[in-house]
Amino acid sequence: MTDRIEIRRPDDWHLHVRDGAMLKATLPLSAGVFGRAIIMPNLKPPVRTLADLRDYRKRIAAALPAGSSFRPLMTLYLTEDTDAGDIRAGALSGELTAVKLYPAGATTNSDSGVRDLERVENVLEAMQDADVPLLVHGEVTDPDVDIFDREAVFIERVLDPLRRRYPALRVVLEHITTSEGAGYVMSNAGRLAATITPHHLMINRTDIFRGGIRPHLYCLPVAKREKHRLALRRAATSGADCFFLGTDSAPHPVHEKESDCGCAGVFCAPVAMACVAQVFDEEDALDRLEGFASRHGPAFYGLPVNDDTIWLERKSPEESAFRDVETEAKERVRVFRPDAGLHWSVADR
Numbered sequence: 001m002t003d004r005i006e007i008r009r010p011d012d013w014h015l016h017v018r019d020g021a022m023l024k025a026t027l028p029l030s031a032g033v034f035g036r037a038i039i040m041p042n043l044k045p046p047v048r049t050l051a052d053l054r055d056y057r058k059r060i061a062a063a064l065p066a067g068s069s070f071r072p073l074m075t076l077y078l079t080e081d082t083d084a085g086d087i088r089a090g091a092l093s094g095e096l097t098a099v100k101l102y103p104a105g106a107t108t109n110s111d112s113g114v115r116d117l118e119r120v121e122n123v124l125e126a127m128q129d130a131d132v133p134l135l136v137h138g139e140v141t142d143p144d145v146d147i148f149d150r151e152a153v154f155i156e157r158v159l160d161p162l163r164r165r166y167p168a169l170r171v172v173l174e175h176i177t178t179s180e181g182a183g184y185v186m187s188n189a190g191r192l193a194a195t196i197t198p199h200h201l202m203i204n205r206t207d208i209f210r211g212g213i214r215p216h217l218y219c220l221p222v223a224k225r226e227k228h229r230l231a232l233r234r235a236a237t238s239g240a241d242c243f244f245l246g247t248d249s250a251p252h253p254v255h256e257k258e259s260d261c262g263c264a265g266v267f268c269a270p271v272a273m274a275c276v277a278q279v280f281d282e283e284d285a286l287d288r289l290e291g292f293a294s295r296h297g298p299a300f301y302g303l304p305v306n307d308d309t310i311w312l313e314r315k316s317p318e319e320s321a322f323r324d325v326e327t328e329a330k331e332r333v334r335v336f337r338p339d340a341g342l343h344w345s346v347a348d349r
């Protein structure tokens, strides 16, 4: 039985760090473990222009602990007004790593998202030319489509036609939650990849209602049936380089989660690597953990692997890992807690 493993420092290919007091409280928890992270642009208002992106990057740099070598990889929020010139300039200067597509209304702060893809044709062409990946929140927003079917329907109605129209565009289907998602990416790998979150590897939709309604397990895309969770575990631990870690860690104040209309998002950053190590251990695939967490992402984005390493170790469950985070504004954020506890953690060295 392996009790301690060393892997190249991982990266987080999908992260929400918000802004202001929330940014200050949550960013250091990612920066302590991950070398880089793709920073999601769904602020209020969103990160829409290169000027917005530069300002946000400065606020992120200011929130980093002194001496941190963490690198934020910045993204723009695709709207029907996105300027193709910003794409070309951001790609050329290296400031822009990717562009995020939110179908309007799909999740937290997505009201400015795209309603009609035909209106962003010039932007998608510029991205294809400059080889800037498109990161996709893969759910249709059609109210007639059942929430548990929205990912599968998105692939059929939106993603597949989009990829046929822009065959050279690199696309990441973010936070996949279904066997259809995993299967589609696997059979179209190359210029298509997918991120998988720690929590979607650990919970299914029944867990959200176990013993009562569990608002801190609600995120979008929502967790699906057990067979889908098992498909995600097979994909993540398969060794296929089209699958890599994106935590989708998404902090919200506790009072906004525990309300009449609680918002979507699971704050998993402080335990993300522990969760993933536990899943790979359970699947007898610890030898493939480094690929999923540290190697496949950089390969897709054309970046080098991180120079240094981290250690993960088996431990008796530790309550401290789950303590709520409190911001300077005295807002509490609940850390993701798997019911079965966590038996792995990131070691000091």
Ligand SMILES: [Zn+2]
Binding pocket: 014, 016, 040, 248, 250
């Ligand atoms: Zn997200």
